[in-house]
Amino acid sequence: MNKIKKKLRNLLTKNNDEEIASSSLEYLYDIIQSSALDKMQHMDINDLSFLSIEYNNLENQFEQATSILKNYGIVLIKNAISEKLSDDVFENFKKIQKDFKSSDRLIRDQVTETYYIDSEGLKFKTYQEKANYSKTIFSIRNGADKGMIDVFNYDYIDKKNSSNLRKVYENPRIVDLINSASEKKYSPKNLNIYYNQDIQNTRGFHVDAYSKGKIKAFIYLTDVKDISYGPYSYVIKSNTDSEAEKLNKTFAKLSDKKHTEAFCFKIENAYPILGTKGTLVISDQAGIHRGHPQAKERERMVAVMNYEYEKE
Structure with missing residues (x-):
């Protein structure tokens, strides 16, 4: 961290020209991202x-789970659902996917009685519009x-x-765990x-929001045995790293990146985050995370x- 901070500050001090500074930050952003991926690729x-x-x-x-989530920003809960349930969801999805993949209309948005295929990304402007849609x-x-x-x-x-x-996600003790770790009152919403x-x-390391306010829980529906499957990846303890947050916000303002991208x-x-099907991953989205790139012919499915949190 100190080496990265020193390089970034030297560049910003040396280059008063905004365009040069922005270009330098872009270069260092790529270096940091690739270094983190390389580190994960070769770690045991x-x-x-x-x-x-x-x-x-x-x-x-x-109490142990609460402490893990609070201090690391993420906790893994093994065997949260059966292998059969994982397989049933996967098979049902693949059946539907086969139906719409075989259609020659996939290049355009499609609507049926039960679902809408948003292939062009034009119909819905916000996440909330999608979450509230009737299909x-x-x-x-x-x-x-x-x-x-x-x-x-x-x-x-x-x-x-x-x-x-939903029985897992809405389990009162799972909700209690989340609330105890965050000291806010959360409730489960939409299932994706x-x-x-x-x-x-895949998108680089980022946060969903710096302020506490969003928790996501993922259940692996397929085995994610090694890095080739494209696992969810997380920078542990970054949910409480206020120094990195300040630096990232500052560097984002001087670059063309979104304010939630992680430079540092x-x-x-x-x-x-590797795991077998049925593993539940609870993640504080104020922590830095990304999806790891997959190898060819690998697939991964998760329920999300x-x-x-309920605003006072």
């Missing part, structure tokens, strides 16, 4: 036990993460399996599915719950 990551507990032992490990939306991302399918409101097309997924296949151009963080704290 057989053991994430320091972040993990067992779902069926949640009551006994509740399931298959949103096919463009730009960074191009090709990734973000399924909004999966409940509408798979009620039985969605109900079983993320599906990645051969996604190699402890590379040694970047971890690929957004928890939002």
Whole structure:
């Protein structure tokens, strides 16, 4: 961190020209991102036990889980759902995907009685519009993460399996864990599915919002055994790193990047979050994170719950 800070400050002090400073920051942003990916590629990551507990032992490990989430920004809860439920959701999704992939109308937006395929990204202006839509939306991302399918409101097309997924997300002790770690009152909202296949151009390390206010929980529906599967990746302890937050906000103002992009963080704290199907990952989105690029012919599917805090 200190070396990165020194380089960035030297560049900004030396280059009063805004264009040169912005270009320098862009270069260093790329270096930091690639360095973190390289570090994760070569690390021995057989053991994430320091972040993990067992779902069926949640009551006994509740205080431990709360401490992990609060201090590291992320906690893994193993075996939260059965392998059968994971497989059922995956197979149902693939069946629907096969139907709309075979259509010659995929280049345009499609609507059926039960779902809407947003392939051009023009109909909905905000995340909230998608979350509040009356049908399931298959949103096919463009730009960074191009090709990734973000399924909004999966409940509408798979009620039985969605109900079983929600039982985990709405488990009072899971909600208590989140609230205890954050000291705010959160509640589960919309259920999404993320599906990645051969996604190699993923968005760099970033936060969703610097202020505490968003928690996400992911359940792996496919095994993510190694880095080639494109695991969710997280910079542990970055949820409480106020120094990095200040630097990132400052550098973002001097560059063309979004204000939530991460120029500066402890590379040694970047971890690929590996796990078997059924693993529940609870993540403070004020911490720095990204999806790792996948190898060719790899796929990953996760169920995603957004928890939002209730404003006083």
